[in-house]
Amino acid sequence: MADATVTLEVQRYRPEREDEPVWERFEVPARREWMVLDALNHVKDRLDGSLTFRWSCRMGVCGSCGMTVDGEPKLTCATPLAARGDGRPVRVEPLRGFPVIRDLVVEIRSFLGKLKRARPWLIRDDDVPLAAGEHLQTPAELADYKQYSMCINCLLCYSACPIHHLEPDFAGPAALALAQRYNLDSRDRGAAERMEELSRHSGIWGCTFVGECSEVCPKGVDPAGAIQRYKLAAAADWFQSILLPWSGQARAKRREVAR
Amino acid sequence: MNRRRFHPRWFRRRTPIFWWLEKGVYVHFIVRELTSLGVAYAALLLVVQVGVLGAGDAAHARFTALLASPWAVAWHALLLATLVFHTLTWLHLAPKALVVKLGGRRVPNAAILAGHYLGWLAASALVVLVLVRS
Numbered sequence: 055m056a057d058a059t060v061t062l063e064v065q066r067y068r069p070e071r072e073d074e075p076v077w078e079r080f081e082v083p084a085r086r087e088w089m090v091l092d093a094l095n096h097v098k099d100r101l102d103g104s105l106t107f108r109w110s111c112r113m114g115v116c117g118s119c120g121m122t123v124d125g126e127p128k129l130t131c132a133t134p135l136a137a138r139g140d141g142r143p144v145r146v147e148p149l150r151g152f153p154v155i156r157d158l159v160v161e162i163r164s165f166l167g168k169l170k171r172a173r174p175w176l177i178r179d180d181d182v183p184l185a186a187g188e189h190l191q192t193p194a195e196l197a198d199y200k201q202y203s204m205c206i207n208c209l210l211c212y213s214a215c216p217i218h219h220l221e222p223d224f225a226g227p228a229a230l231a232l233a234q235r236y237n238l239d240s241r242d243r244g245a246a247e248r249m250e251e252l253s254r255h256s257g258i259w260g261c262t263f264v265g266e267c268s269e270v271c272p273k274g275v276d277p278a279g280a281i282q283r284y285k286l287a288a289a290a291d292w293f294q295s296i297l298l299p300w301s302g303q304a305r306a307k308r309r310e311v312a313r
Numbered sequence: 314m315n316r317r318r319f320h321p322r323w324f325r326r327r328t329p330i331f332w333w334l335e336k337g338v339y340v341h342f343i344v345r346e347l348t349s350l351g352v353a354y355a356a357l358l359l360v361v362q363v364g365v366l367g368a369g370d371a372a373h374a375r376f377t378a379l380l381a382s383p384w385a386v387a388w389h390a391l392l393l394a395t396l397v398f399h400t401l402t403w404l405h406l407a408p409k410a411l412v413v414k415l416g417g418r419r420v421p422n423a424a425i426l427a428g429h430y431l432g433w434l435a436a437s438a439l440v441v442l443v444l445v446r447s
Contacts, residue, residue, distance in 0.1 A: 069322035125335075153323035161323055194417055216339060219328045263406060264342045282410030 058084040060136055061143035062093050064105065067154050075154065078102075079143065084136045090146060091119050091130040094158075107158035114272060117208030121158050122147040127210035127270045149213040165209060168225045171251050172233040177244025195240040202235035202280055204273040211267035211277050217260055224260040225252060227267035227277030234280040237287070245287075253288045261285075345402045351395030404429045 059081040067075040080101050082093040091109055098105045109119040112131045119130045124138075124145050135144060152160035182189075211227035212218045218226050233252055237245045252258055261281045268278040294301055333339040365376040379385060407429050408422035 067324050069324070074324060150326060153320070153325050155323055161320070197419075216328075216332055216342075219332070262342075262346065263409075264339065265406075265409075266336075266338055269338070276409075279409040282406070283412060286410055 060084040060093065062090075062097065063143040063145045064094070064097070064158070065145075065147040066105070066157050067148075068104070068156060075147075077145075082135070086136060088135040089131050090121075090123055090128070090133045090135050090144065093135050093144070094130065094146065105158075106156045115206060117206035120149050120208040120210050120213070122150055122213065127213035129208060129210070129272050132272060149209055151213050151215070151219040152209070160209075162209060164222065165207075165212065165226065165229070168229040169207070169232065172225065172229040173244055173248050173251070174229075174232040174236055176236060176239065176242050177247060178241075179243045189241040191240055198240070199235045199238035202231050202238070202275055202277075205232055205235070205271075205275045205277075206273060208272065210270045210272065211275075214266040214270040216264060216266075217262055221256070221260060223256045225257045227261075227281065228275075230258060230261070230284060231275055231277035231280040234284050237284070249288060249291060252284065253291075258284045258288060341402075345399065348395040348399040348402075351392050352399055355392060355396060400433065404433065 060083075062080045062082050063077050064080065065075045066072070066078045080093075080097045082088075082096050082101075085092070088096075091112065094105065094107055095109075098107075107119070107121070107130075109131065110116040111118070114129055114132045117129070120127060121130050122128070122145075123130060123133050127149060130146070138144070146158065148154045148158045148160045152162060152164075155161050205228055207228055209228065211231075215224075215227055217224050230252060233248045236242045237248060258281050261278070263278060263282060265278045268276045271277065333343045362376065365372050380389070404426065408425040411425050413420040413425060
């Protein structure tokens with residue numbers, strides 16, 4: 055008896071051959087332990103070596119293998135191939151909202167620019183020598199930002215965000231969540247600096263709180279929550295600068311603007 | 314500066330105008346956003362009503378008679394449904410944005426949501442009390 059198979063419907067885009075993507079079907083073994091990524095690797099190894107896709111760690115850490123599986127943004131290394139079990143083909147497409155370079159590979163340089171503008175690193179306003187030792191944190195201080203530090207830049211949140219599709223300049227969920235990750239870090243002093251960039255329309259105010267970014271996040275980061283918290287902080291900051299213009303935070307903000 | 318990059322060989326999927334029909338959550342989102350028009354209408358109606366009150370008893374009587382017509386009642390029943398929907402969705406989103414700490418511990422989302430419902434009930438009870446006593 056022939057081994058059971060699963061039909062994999064893969065979106066192909068080979069710019070030298072096609073003007074727009076086409077669907078191609080492959081029959082792959084229906085192994086219970088296989089993830090969609092295993093099936094794609096089977097296609098590449100045994101059926102069509104030209105199939106192009108990104109992957110690396112195979113354990114949900116590197117964030118490279120994000121694709122659209124049956125219409126949903128997923129890490130293919132963590133999406134069981136035969137889980138559905140209804141005999142319908144498993145459809146694999148590139149992540150939505152990004153230009154497709156080839157087959158399942160998308161162009162992500164726009165995201166990398168947005169990430170850089172969010173300044174996702176510790177910013178200090180002092181120069182502490184190494185001899186002074188570590189910047190210690192309490193467990194509560196760590197808990198404040200830990201959730202947001204779990205982001206692996208897999209871009210599933212961007213693929214799920216209709217605002218990112220409609221307004222490509224929108225900073226997007228991951229960049230904003232990572233900015234918030236550093237804002238909430240007790241060691242960081244860069245909140246005012248980030249606020250200048252991210253309180254623009256293309257920053258936090260571009261988010262209309264669809265909330266799908268948090269639903270699809272494989273790491274439970276909750277970018278939508280991070281952005282809403284950021285909005286509250288920005289609004290409070292604005293009110294403070296109007297009502298208490300002499301306060302320290304308001305002065306720091308004005309210095310940033312003047313810089 | 315336009316930071317978008319272009320390449321003649323990259324394929325860009327055009328976002329269809331009815332993108333929001335692709336998923337139930339997108340439909341829910343669009344309905345939530347559209348019901349904010351109902352909120353704006355209700356606020357405008359209140360402002361007009363206050364203006365009519367200032368214009369004298371006759372003007373106010375004409376306005377309330379207009380609001381009592383079957384079409385106006387049906388329209389405002391629909392408006393009430395949109396307001397309730399908008400309020401419920403707004404209340405359920407609030408815990409996402411609010412991080413409240415008591416005694417160094419984060420207050421659970423369910424407690425923040427319950428607080429919002431209690432506030433809503435209290436405000437509604439106050440309005441009913443004023444209406445009953447007037």
